[in-house]
Amino acid sequence: MRTARIERKTNETEILIELNLDGFGQHSLSTGIGFLDHMLSHLAVHGLFDLTVRARGDLQVDPHHTAEDTALALGKAFDQALGERKGIVRMAHAYAPMDEALAFVALDFSGRPYAVIEAEWDAPAVGALPTSLIAHFLESFAVAARCALHARVLYGHDDHHKAEALFKALARALRAAVALDPRREDVPSTKGTLE
Numbered sequence: 001m002r003t004a005r006i007e008r009k010t011n012e013t014e015i016l017i018e019l020n021l022d023g024f025g026q027h028s029l030s031t032g033i034g035f036l037d038h039m040l041s042h043l044a045v046h047g048l049f050d051l052t053v054r055a056r057g058d059l060q061v062d063p064h065h066t067a068e069d070t071a072l073a074l075g076k077a078f079d080q081a082l083g084e085r086k087g088i089v090r091m092a093h094a095y096a097p098m099d100e101a102l103a104f105v106a107l108d109f110s111g112r113p114y115a116v117i118e119a120e121w122d123a124p125a126v127g128a129l130p131t132s133l134i135a136h137f138l139e140s141f142a143v144a145a146r147c148a149l150h151a152r153v154l155y156g157h158d159d160h161h162k163a164e165a166l167f168k169a170l171a172r173a174l175r176a177a178v179a180l181d182p183r184r185e186d187v188p189s190t191k192g193t194l195e
Contacts, residue, residue, distance in 0.1 A: 004080035013057035023050025035127030046171035075144025092176030096168035101156025103165035
């Protein structure tokens with residue numbers, strides 16, 4: 001079973017994540033930020049990951065710490081569930097449309113964290129989630145997951161649709177990258193390691 005359980009507790013947040021990479025898209029999500037829960041539901045459903053997220057944070061300050069720490073814990077869960085990363089496809093990409101919006105994500109579970117996010121937003125927030133935190137969420141996830149993540153909103157008019165397309169593309173790219181390649185038993189690297 002490629003699963004992980006991550007608990008992260010700081011003075012600002014308390015996070016629990018349970019992840020099964022080989023799941024069916026079942027999810028139970030509660031971050032206190034409704035739009036973030038909505039985006040995480042897309043990650044689970046379109047990635048076919050079983051995902052539980054329980055987050056309590058200092059939302060009386062703002063959503064920053066909760067969103068950031070959820071991303072860090074989620075990334076760590078992917079890293080833990082992948083283990084030595086033997087037999088995985090490793091690199092993948094996906095386009096996802098959402099009505100008038102189109103997004104693209106490419107990623108590589110190389111062991112070397114990097115993030116390039118290109119997205120423009122028309123409003124300061126979608127629901128209770130500041131749009132500035134969407135890129136930060138993806139950057140934090142990439143660092144903790146130890147992957148190179150390139151994400152781009154190609155076009156769109158509605159910020160909700162643009163964000164949704166982005167997370168759907170992320171889900172599909174993650175699903176493909178963490179899949180087990182039936183022809184590979186070792187680590188997919190000429191170095192022999194993904195660290």
